[in-house]
Amino acid sequence: xxxxxxxxxxxxxxxxxxxxxxxxxxxxxxxxxxxxxxxxxxxxxxxxxxxxxxxxxxxxxxxxxxxxxxxxxxxxxxxxxxxxxxxxxxxxxxxxxxxxxxxxxxxxxxxxxxxxxxxxxxxxxxxxxxxxxxxxxxxxxxxxxxxxxxxxxxxxxxxxxxxxxxxxxxxxxxxxxxxxxxxxxxxxxxxxxxxxxxxxxxxxxxxxxxxxxxxxxxxxxxxxxxxxxxxxxxxxxxxxxxxxxxxxxxxxxxxxxxxxxxxxxxxxxxxxxxxxxxxxxxxxxxxxxxxxxxxxxxxxxxxxxxxxxxxxxxxxxxxxxxxxxxxxxxxxxxxxxxxxxxxxxxxxxxxxxxxxxxxxxxxxxxxxxxxxxxxxxxxxxxxxxxxxxxxxxxxxxxxxxxxxxxxxxxxxxxxxxxxxxxxxxxxxxxxxxxxxxxxxxxxxxxxxxxxxxxxxxxxxxxxxxxxxxxxxxxxxxxxxxxxxxxxxxxxxxxxxxxxxxxxxxxxxxxxxxxxxxxxx
Amino acid sequence: xxxxxxxxxxxxxxxxxxxxxxxxxxxxxxxxxxxxxxxxxxxxxxxxxxxxxxxxxxxxxxxxxxxxxxxxxxxxxxxxxxxxxxxxxxxxxxxxxxxxxxxx
Ligand SMILES: Cc1cc2nc3c(=O)[nH]c(=O)nc-3n(C[C@H](O)[C@@H](O)[C@H](O)COP(=O)(O)OP(=O)(O)OC[C@H]3O[C@@H](n4cnc5c(N)ncnc54)[C@H](O)[C@@H]3O)c2cc1C
Ligand code: FES
Numbered sequence: 362x363x364x365x366x367x368x369x370x371x372x373x374x375x376x377x378x379x380x381x382x383x384x385x386x387x388x389x390x391x392x393x394x395x396x397x398x399x400x401x402x403x404x405x406x407x408x409x410x411x412x413x414x415x416x417x418x419x420x421x422x423x424x425x426x427x428x429x430x431x432x433x434x435x436x437x438x439x440x441x442x443x444x445x446x447x448x449x450x451x452x453x454x455x456x457x458x459x460x461x462x463x464x465x466x467x468x469x470x471x472x473x474x475x476x477x478x479x480x481x482x483x484x485x486x487x488x489x490x491x492x493x494x495x496x497x498x499x500x501x502x503x504x505x506x507x508x509x510x511x512x513x514x515x516x517x518x519x520x521x522x523x524x525x526x527x528x529x530x531x532x533x534x535x536x537x538x539x540x541x542x543x544x545x546x547x548x549x550x551x552x553x554x555x556x557x558x559x560x561x562x563x564x565x566x567x568x569x570x571x572x573x574x575x576x577x578x579x580x581x582x583x584x585x586x587x588x589x590x591x592x593x594x595x596x597x598x599x600x601x602x603x604x605x606x607x608x609x610x611x612x613x614x615x616x617x618x619x620x621x622x623x624x625x626x627x628x629x630x631x632x633x634x635x636x637x638x639x640x641x642x643x644x645x646x647x648x649x650x651x652x653x654x655x656x657x658x659x660x661x662x663x664x665x666x667x668x669x670x671x672x673x674x675x676x677x678x679x680x681x682x683x684x685x686x687x688x689x690x691x692x693x694x695x696x697x698x699x700x701x702x703x704x705x706x707x708x709x710x711x712x713x714x715x716x717x718x719x720x721x722x723x724x725x726x727x728x729x730x731x732x733x734x735x736x737x738x739x740x741x742x743x744x745x746x747x748x749x750x751x752x753x754x755x756x757x758x759x760x761x762x763x764x765x766x767x768x769x770x771x772x773x774x775x776x777x778x779x780x781x782x783x784x785x786x787x788x789x790x791x792x793x794x795x796x797x798x799x800x801x802x803x804x805x806x807x808x809x810x811x812x813x814x815x816x817x818x819x820x821x822x823x824x825x826x827x828x829x830x831x832x833x834x835x836x837x838x839x840x841x842x843x844x845x846x847x848x849x850x851x852x853x854x855x856x857x858x859x860x861x862x863x864x865x866x867x868x869x870x871x872x873x874x875x876x877x878x879x880x881x
Numbered sequence: 882x883x884x885x886x887x888x889x890x891x892x893x894x895x896x897x898x899x900x901x902x903x904x905x906x907x908x909x910x911x912x913x914x915x916x917x918x919x920x921x922x923x924x925x926x927x928x929x930x931x932x933x934x935x936x937x938x939x940x941x942x943x944x945x946x947x948x949x950x951x952x953x954x955x956x957x958x959x960x961x962x963x964x965x966x967x968x969x970x971x972x973x974x975x976x977x978x979x980x981x982x983x984x985x
Pocket of ligand 2 (some may be wrong): 938939940941942943944946947948949956961962
């Protein structure tokens with residue numbers, strides 16, 4: 362029994378019965394793209410699956426062809442790098458070495474031979490089955506937007522699933538006009554639209570500067586960038602900064618854009634409330650102490666019609682954790698994959714590259730993706746790592762150090778929870794107020810996000826805790842746990858029923874059964 | 882001339898086509914998602930929540946939060962930030978969420 366693609370749009374050869382390809386890459390961001398084209402160049406047969414319609418991931422997100430943008434590079438640094446990757450992608454697609462499946466969300470990866478795969482001896486390469494839904498896009502799902510199931514078999518897997526934005530709630534954050542900072546950037550890059558005319562950009566992390574610079578360059582007014590951390594504290598990490606002149610140049614370029622547009626940068630400040638009824642009309646900004654606790658008497662209001670907010674990024678790990686890949690904690694307490702010098706996870710046959718190994722940016726993702734491809738080729742073909750691998754490793758170590766320095770500076774201070782009042786909805790999907798979560802963590806004794814979820818439904822909605830997970834963990838007094846989601850995305854029940862009946866592999870969780878939250 | 886995102890990247894899309902939102906005509910540029918077309922028309926909310934009936938629209942912009950669910954041509958629960966706008970699309974405000982046939 363295998364899944365079968367519908368007649369619409371599902372690529373030929375993805376019924377789950379075809380011979381396995383050499384490498385399946387999940388994610389066509391900088392990491393996955395670099396890995397896929399490098400591996401194809403080394404002669405491997407590669408399948409590249411990505412939830413998005415166009416390659417590029419978050420960093421190289423770009424306008425749909427229909428918008429006919431003559432200068433997409435105006436919204437990107439290093440556009441030429443992407444242009445080159447895309448050319449190679451097209452070339453390898455033409456020869457058939459590489460198959461790119463856009464609009465395919467992989468919801469689980471399962472080993473076919475669970476018993477043999479854990480020996481470190483040179484056992485035959487295992488076969489992995491990647492189950493995806495081909496959805497919602499013109500190139501993938503059916504005409505009416507229905508999803509079709511697709512299964513890909515592969516000898517090795519590279520997980521390059523990137524990151525999502527960490528959100529820390531505050532009163533008013535569910536108002537229309539309050540959008541994720543990365544979300545505003547994504548909507549601008551792909552749809553050429555702004556959330557409003559006057560957009561305050563707030564939260565923490567270097568992405569805020571990139572977002573503010575893009576919004577301002579695209580004609581938006583940015584009254585202020587509100588950063589909870591203290592930029593001068595970068596000065597305490599001179600080594601990592603000085604070894605990464607490219608990163609400094611990028612920061613300086615954003616800084617110059619902000620200066621040119623008269624954008625104020627308020628460090629050690631936070632937006633602690635958004636005001637309005639049908640949409641945001643103003644925000645309250647307060648000065649913070651070292652722990653991100655608002656200082657009494659420092660509140661002021663900034664009128665605006667949009668707020669772009671985010672507090673750093675969180676690696677997207679559910680496919681990896683379901684496979685049993687080991688994780689570690691990065692400098693800001695966030696779980697990331699534990700990878701070796703060749704980007705191998707702790708599970709033989711599974712590699713990872715990019716933000717999944719810790720937040721570090723596009724340049725790092727490119728280096729890791731390429732390095733992983735050499736390692737996969739070595740494992741499958743017994744070839745030696747080329748001298749270039751050492752260069753990439755050096756680059757990776759340097760950029761990882763930079764990422765760690767950034768994570769330390771922008772690590773959320775424990776005092777941020779003082780922004781919340783008890784009525785603030787922490788879980789956007791299920792509308793669970795902070796008061797209920799505090800009660801679960803206090804009187805009811807919940808010590809982690811999972812228990813809070815069972816008690817309050819926080820994290821049980823459609824986003825599966827991506828929006829509230831870090832905040833809920835913090836309110837429960839725990840470090841955030843590695844992502845665990847039985848399914849990486851909502852999946853039609855019919856597709857689950859069609860999974861091969863062989864039963865779950867040793868390292869995978871039991872077959873997903875949580876019924877969808879009932880409609881009340 | 883004021884800067885716009887389209888001018889910044891020198892976009893030269895074909896003529897806009899029309900979709901409707903709760904009966905009101907909204908122009909969409911070829912290639913834009915439904916959410917992008919609505920944002921361009923100044924519309925930021927196209928869903929109300931199940932419990933409090935609060936208005937919501939696009940939040941994460943990348944298909945992760947499901948806050949942007951809209952009813953498109955009668956089909957509920959479409960992520961407006963991902964679904965491309967097509968000529969004549971009929972978008973209506975979605976009240977609550979129908980979890981019907983999906984497992985999460
Ligand atoms: C919303 C957002 C906006 C960002 N904008 C910027 C920016 O403007 N500038 C900047 O410097 N950095 C930005 N970043 C940071 C970003 O993480 C980059 O550093 C870079 O894109 C990371 O590359 P990557 O290859 O590791 O992951 P990504 O670029 O995130 O690529 C991951 C890819 O995997 C796909 N994917 C994930 N899970 C699955 C699955 N289960 N099945 C199929 N496909 C899957 C995604 O669709 C995506 O295309 C942004 C991050 C986010 C979350
Ligand atoms: S805006 Fe988050 S899923 Fe569409």
